[in-house]
Every structure is written in C-alpha cells, then in structure tokens.
Amino acid sequence: MxxxxxxxxxxxxxxxxxxxxxxxxxxxxxxxxxxxxxxxxxxxxxxLTNNDYYQILESIPKDSLVVYLTSVLNINLEYINNFNNVIIVLTKKDLLPKSVKDYKLINYISNMTNNYLDIEIISSIKNYNLDNLLNKIKKYSNNKKVYFVGMTNSGKSTLINKLIKNYSDKNIEITTSVYPSTTLNKIELEIDNLKIIDTPGLLTDGSILNSLNLKEIKRITPKKEIKPRSYQLKGSGSLLIDNKIRIDYYNDNNITIYIANNINITRMGLNNPKLKKENKHTFDLNPNKDIVIEDLCFIKFTKKSHIDIYTPYQVNIYERDNLI
Ligand SMILES: Nc1nc2c(ncn2[C@@H]2O[C@H](COP(=O)(O)OP(=O)(O)OP(=O)(O)O)[C@@H](O)[C@H]2O)c(=O)[nH]1
Ligand SMILES: [Mg+2]
Structure with missing residues (x-):
C-alpha cells in the first residue's frame, strides 16, 4: 500500500x-x-506545478461541499465558479484593524460573487468564529466529504490544524508555512464526524512572492494586526515603499496603506534621484478605490487621481473598490 x-x-x-x-x-x-x-x-x-494542483481540484465531485478560503489581505475568488456548493471563508481577520466590521467584509464579498451558500470571517490563530464555521460546514455537508480549497497561503492547513485541536482528540499536525506550496496533495481527516480534505493551494503568476527570496518573503508577511498608515498628500510627489516600489501622485489626496508594520515608507519629491523608472503601471482612479499590490499591500485612495507605480518586481497590481 x-x-x-x-x-x-x-x-x-x-x-x-x-x-x-x-x-x-x-x-x-x-x-x-x-x-x-x-x-x-x-x-x-x-x-510540482499549478497544473498538478489544478488537476487535484478538478477531481472534486461536483456535489461536494467546498470551503473556499481566501485571506482578507489577498481576496481572490478566481476559481470559485469551478464549484457548486461553496462556503466562502475570509481568513486572517486578526491582521486587519479591530475596527473593521465583519458585516462590511461580508457585504463586500457578496458584491463580488453570488456563488456561495454562506460566508464566514475567521482567524485561525485567534480562534475567531471557528465554532460558527464548523456549524455551517455541518449544515451543508450532507454527510459527504468536505474539501478545503483556495490559493496558496490562504490558511487552509492552519485552519484544519485548529479544527483538529479544538474538535477532535487526534494528535496530528499538517505542515504549514509562510512559503508557497506547503501542502502537495490531498490530506483526508475525520473531525467531529466530518470527512475533511485539505488540498494544495493554487498559485498565481502575479504574486510578489514569486520574485522574493525566503528571507524577504518572511519579512514582508504581516504577522500582527496591521497599523494602517495614513497620508494627507499635497500636490505632487512620490511614496517609496520598502525603498523599491515607487508611487507617484499628482494631486491632493487622503490615502491609507495596509502593509506589514515593519516595512518602511518614505515620502519624497518627484525629482529625487533615488527614484527609478522600472515596470510602469498607470491608474486613473475614480474616488474610493484601492490599489492592490498582490501579496504585499493594498492602498486606499479617497479622491479621483492619476497614479504611476514603478516596481522592480514582476507583480500584479490592480484596482478595486475600497475594502475598508
Ligand atoms: N495572522 C494569521 N496568519 C495565519 C492565519 N492562518 C494561517 N496563517 C498563516 O498563513 C501562512 C500560510 O498558512 P497555511 O495554513 O500553510 O496555508 P495553506 O493555505 O495551507 O497553503 P498551501 O498549503 O501552500 O496551499 C502561515 O504562515 C500561517 O501561519 C491566521 O488566522 N492569522
Ligand atoms: Mg496547506
């Protein structure tokens, strides 16, 4: 065997x-x-490649319950329409400021997709809402296997470890890590009469983690509640994130950056010689939009603005409605 x-x-x-x-x-x-x-x-x-992981997800029976996890810092519902019976779980709530209300996040997600039976906001490390989540899984599982699915690092294995600890007498711990592709194949476990299956997370080409070494991945990953950094921008200038990512602005604005607390942000004039012009991304933002730099940060803009971003990394940068 x-x-x-x-x-x-x-x-x-x-x-x-x-x-x-x-x-x-x-x-x-x-x-x-x-x-x-x-x-x-x-x-x-x-x-192993994303294709290997994708094939594993394709083998999930269409009538199974899928618990679809996505981190609050990196909301990604790209693959949700591959599944029919979905509970969406927003993970790592502990990383957002406590003042952010669950119902607002639920509302935000419900504007992105209709394909869900329920939505739950959790923090595995703080044991937040795990009882509620387990009850919802029981409600919808129909005595069938329950698959935990999501992008890499969304927190699937960490959550399953917490469920084992809280609701079973087993002494098993799945491997978890801050690095991508920790889980490599399906892992089946019984917890509280539920058959739970962990799966490998999907990868995206756009993640900044693809361009960073292991030490840097650790450094940019938020570990504690993010202290948002707000700036009242006047006229034009540039914000330099971590001495590498440059954000040029040309009009007054109130912005807030959500990024790991240890990452430096400096303000400077547009003609500062420190600034480089690499991989340009341009945005014409309407009021109340976020710019997301995938797996690094998101920036809340309040006013209409033209923004140029330069980065040495091959990273996906996109706009969305304000999350917070
Ligand atoms: N702050 C915080 N971090 C979390 C939480 N859940 C998971 N993490 C962290 O997120 C990282 C990824 O967690 P994993 O459980 O390995 O993620 P995964 O979805 O199983 O990843 P793959 O196996 O690669 O698909 C680890 O560093 C965890 O400690 C949480 O509730 N809060
Ligand atoms: Mg895992």
Missing part, C-alpha cells in the same frame, strides 16, 4: 532524494521536506 506523508499529503518514497516524498525509512510518517520545514524552517522548492 502506498503511504502518504502526514504533513503534506505526498506519496512517500525512499528511492530518489531529490524528488517529493522522500524518506530514508518508509516507517516514518512525514517526508524529509516536511520534517525540515517543521523543525528547522528550511524550505525546499517543489517541482
């Missing part, structure tokens, strides 16, 4: 050290990659 890694779901094998699932001894329950990630924070890049 093929044995699977308890940490990432990949088939264990003891023949090829460079391939996923390697263990020196098949009696072990987690692969070497998970062992090193859990114990030393060492991350090994995997050769």
């Amino acid at each position: 093929i044995k699977k890694c308890n940490g990432c779901g990949i088939n264990l094998q003891s023949t090829n050290k460079d391939k996923e699932g390697y263990v020196d001894d098949l009696n072990k329950n987690i692969c070497e990659r998970c062992f090193k990630l859990k114990n030393y924070g060492e991350y090994k890049i995997t050769s």
